Amino acid sequence: MxxxxxxxxxxxxxxxxxxxxxxxxxxxxxxxxxxxxxxxxxxxxxxxxxxxxxxxxxxxxxxxxxxxxxxLTGEERLILSRSEAVLQGVRCGLQAATSSCQEYSL
Known part of the structure; x- marks a missing residue:
């Protein structure tokens, strides 16, 4: 063994x-x-x-x-926080924004 x-x-x-x-x-x-x-x-x-x-x-x-x-690592939390702050001004959630970006890039 x-x-x-x-x-x-x-x-x-x-x-x-x-x-x-x-x-x-x-x-x-x-x-x-x-x-x-x-x-x-x-x-x-x-x-x-x-x-x-x-x-x-x-x-x-x-x-x-x-x-x-x-x-999440510290860097990942920072990226997430900044992304949410940017999207708050346009009233768009993070999931919706990433879906739109993915559709646009295809």
Missing amino acids: RTLKFPFLVKKGNVSLKIYRLDRGNCFEFRVPYYSEGKRRFDCYWDFDKARKRADEVLGGINVGGVDNLR
């Missing part, structure tokens, strides 16, 4: 996350990170297989557009 190295990287599509292992003396605790309400949180498991299953669920949520799992 192959020995696993930690943090263990789980990939699904073009996203990935790490399962962390903590030594609790006589056993190991496995932690799966995720984001909820803009904060990083961890689900903890004593069984690696359950942690792996949860990691697959988290990654599946990201791949299908689970917004709670996404986080």
